Amino acid sequence: MQKSPLVYVVVLLYNGKKWMDKCLGSILSSDYQNFRLLVVDNASSDDSYDYVKKNFTGVDLMRNSKNCGTAEGNNIGCRYALKKGAKFILLLNQDTYIAKGCITELVKLAERDESLGIIVPAQYDYKKTEELSPTYKKFVDAAKDKDRSIDYVRTEKIIGAGMFLQKGFIEKVGLFDPLYFMYAEENDLVRRAYYHGFKTVFSLRGVIFHWDHLIRSNNPKSRALFDKNQLIEALKDPRHHIIYNLFVYYTNLLRKEICSAGPLEGFKQLLRFMKRQKSCVFLLPQIISKRNKEKRFPCYLSEEHQ
Numbered sequence: 001m002q003k004s005p006l007v008y009v010v011v012l013l014y015n016g017k018k019w020m021d022k023c024l025g026s027i028l029s030s031d032y033q034n035f036r037l038l039v040v041d042n043a044s045s046d047d048s049y050d051y052v053k054k055n056f057t058g059v060d061l062m063r064n065s066k067n068c069g070t071a072e073g074n075n076i077g078c079r080y081a082l083k084k085g086a087k088f089i090l091l092l093n094q095d096t097y098i099a100k101g102c103i104t105e106l107v108k109l110a111e112r113d114e115s116l117g118i119i120v121p122a123q124y125d126y127k128k129t130e131e132l133s134p135t136y137k138k139f140v141d142a143a144k145d146k147d148r149s150i151d152y153v154r155t156e157k158i159i160g161a162g163m164f165l166q167k168g169f170i171e172k173v174g175l176f177d178p179l180y181f182m183y184a185e186e187n188d189l190v191r192r193a194y195y196h197g198f199k200t201v202f203s204l205r206g207v208i209f210h211w212d213h214l215i216r217s218n219n220p221k222s223r224a225l226f227d228k229n230q231l232i233e234a235l236k237d238p239r240h241h242i243i244y245n246l247f248v249y250y251t252n253l254l255r256k257e258i259c260s261a262g263p264l265e266g267f268k269q270l271l272r273f274m275k276r277q278k279s280c281v282f283l284l285p286q287i288i289s290k291r292n293k294e295k296r297f298p299c300y301l302s303e304e305h306q
Contacts, residue, residue, distance in 0.1 A: 005111070007035040007088045007103055008081030012073045014041070016094035017048040024056050026097035032104045036060060036084065040077040043067045069181035070160075075300055078165070078175055082301075086167065093161040095126070095211035105206035106164045109151060117169030117198030118190060119152070119206070121162040126211040133210050135159050140202055152201040156194065160186030161210045169198055174299035177236075177290060179283070184229040188236060192294055195238040227276040235280070235287050238295050242288065250274075 009027050013020070027037050038060040041049040049063050064076065074091050081089045088110060090103060098121070106119055123136035132140070140153050163186065173196050176185045190200045234249035235242050253273060258266035280287070293299055 004032070004034040005087035005107065006085055007032065007090060007107060008038055008077075008084065008086035009035055009090045009092060009103070010038045010040060010074065010077035010081060011092050011094055012040050012042055012070065012077065013044060013048050013052070013094050014067065014073075015044045015046045015048055017044075017046060017051045019094045019096075020048070020052055020056075022097045023092070023094055024052070024059065026099075027092075028056070028058075029100060030098065030103050031100050032107065035103060036081075036086075038062065038077055038080060040064065040073055040080075042069075042073045069178065071176035071180045071182065071185040072178040075175045075178065076303075078170065079301065079303075082167065082170065088167065089165045089170075091160075091163045091165065092208065093210065096161055096208050097126075098162075098209075099207035102206045102208060105151075106203060109201075109203060109206065110164065110166055113199075114166065114168060115197070115199050116152070116201055117166060117173065117193045117196075118158065118200040119164040120155070120158045120200070120202045121164065121206045121208040122203050123159060123161060123208055123210045126209050129209055133159075136202070136210075151205050152203055154199055154201050156190060156200065158186055158190055158200060158202070159210075162208045164203075164206070169193065170298070170301070172196055172298055173198065174294065174297070174301055176300060177294075178300065179232065179286065179290065180229050181225065182229075183226045184233040188233050191233075191237055191239070195295065224276045224279075227273055228280055231277045231280050232283070232287060235284075236291050236294075238291060242291065 011023060039052050041063045043064050043066050052059065053061055062080065064073065068076065078089055088107060102121060106121060109119055110116055123133040125131045125133050136159055139155055139157055173192050177188055180188065193200050231249060234245050237245050254266060254270050257269040261269060
């Protein structure tokens with residue numbers, strides 16, 4: 001009997017002790033047989049690392065010397081998994097847990113179609129387990145009928161709380177761009193996936209449960225990081241020239257703000273966005289270099305090639 005392909009489940013942990021029992025417990029109770037669980041602690045300042053080490057046996061556990069952010073933190077886990085022979089990698093946020101048959105369903109879908117480079121599990125509410133999470137539902141409802149299959153919905157925007165990646169996809173496209181640190185890194189990878197001929201889909205059968213209530217902080221530093229990354233994501237779109245990307249981004253942003261607040265206030269809001277994004281000017285040489293490399297090579301497969 002042929003052995004099932006090896007799946008590595010990677011959970012990125014940062015001060016998330018309260019989530020671990022349900023998250024890791026659900027993974028260890030999976031009905032899929034050939035998997036390994038890796039927890040990557042992103043330099044937590046609480047006792048999350050020690051808690052996992054003490055309470056969960058048979059789990060691979062890593063500890064980063066500093067907080068590398070979501071992008072590079074997940075990259076570290078993916079590199080480890082690939083070295084250990086993983087054919088598939090399931091990346092999970094710490095504020096998730098999975099259905100018993102989740103991994104099995106994701107493997108079935110991925111093995112049926114190798115062009116599905118990124119598969120995002122169906123996401124239900126963490127507590128109201130019969131309801132789709134609001135963000136996931138919004139994306140699925142927005143999909144066109146022609147993008148639907150019996151068990152997936154094709155998409156160009158995803159929610160990074162859960163991502164199922166194929167080894168072949170990673171070897172051709174690469175991993176997350178660490179430039180983002182956090183926010184927008186998953187949709188940057190989606191655009192690169194499509195550029196290199198892969199599809200990204202929402203699964204309708206492989207199920208996870210996601211808290212989806214953690215609101216992005218509105219403190220100035222967090223807001224500036226989010227806005228900066230939105231611009232970087234737009235500039236890096238490999239399908240168009242960078243000048244075109246810049247024009248379309250700010251045109252759409254201005255249109256949105258004018259519709260929301262009127263011409264004068266909308267223009268003022270645009271200027272506020274541009275002020276928060278001014279650091280991107282100094283990143284332009286790096287952004288251009290990354291765009292060019294990502295079009296030609298799989299990137300970020302090693303820490304040395306950032």
